[in-house]
Amino acid sequence: MVIKRVAPADDETGKWETQLRKGGLGLAVLATLWPGRLYGLEMLRRLEADAGLSVPEGTIYPLLSRLKAEGLVTSEWVESDAGHPRKYYALTELGRRRVRDMAAGWRAFANGLERLLAPMDGDNR
């Protein structure tokens, strides 16, 4: 899976950033469903708009099917005004607990790293 890079970087840094974003993708996808149910394309657009994550479109449905098998999301077909049915995904109770735990872990990690990186601010060595 290739995730768009935010900053120009050399090859190794770029690979690291891609891995970092891939690692966060599961959390990001689950987080898009926190406010309420969405269908696949809505999720992709929200990931792009809110998190700058450009996820290859063909990869979102296999990922959602895995999350569904893990009991983290449910899905249902709903008739839409667009004239065709859409498959909506929503968090289950387990999914809600999982995304809350993942978010707490992510924040703790990010805050710790932030403290570690703080001495670099304004230091141009």
Add this chain to the structure above:
Amino acid sequence: MSREQGQAHLDTYLAQVNRHLHGLSEAEARETLAELRSHVLDRTDGHLSPAAVEAAITALGSPRDVARMNVTERVASVVETDRSALSVLRATGRLAGLSLFGFFAFLVSLTGYAVAAGFLLAAVVKPFAPERAGLWRIVDPNGGYDYSIGVVSTARPAQELLGWWMIPVGLAVGAGLAYLTWRFGLYSIRRMARGVRRQAPG
């Protein structure tokens, strides 16, 4: 006319995806195709011009890649919830048609379980039919020997190699081989799942 061409283009794409979905049940394949159709209709805002459809299906990926990702993830997620030997063997069977490695993994799993079953069967049957169950060296009329494990019935001269040791050896080797085969199947499925996640288009 343009809309009809776009619709035909989409139908062709979905038919091509469907051709590679043979690892899924009919219901799973139908669901996958319906979701892809819905995605393309949403992405084109219902304007099914050939150019819009082409852009949407290009963004999804080639039919083969899209099918492989869907089949692998679905099968792998089943195995993560049910890791029984039968479930893992069935999963390797479902993935066998997707790649050379998938076929190899299925073949190795099948062979591993068959040999393990031979050892276990010979160990279990040995107390009841000691003259028929065991590890056999059978004389080949063309010269040399054939080896066979399990319960045999052959007119050719044969020598049983393990005697009563067949029981502990058969149980230990059979169980060990079955366990290793199960681990290998699980490893193969996870490796294939990691592979499609890495190689996904984008």
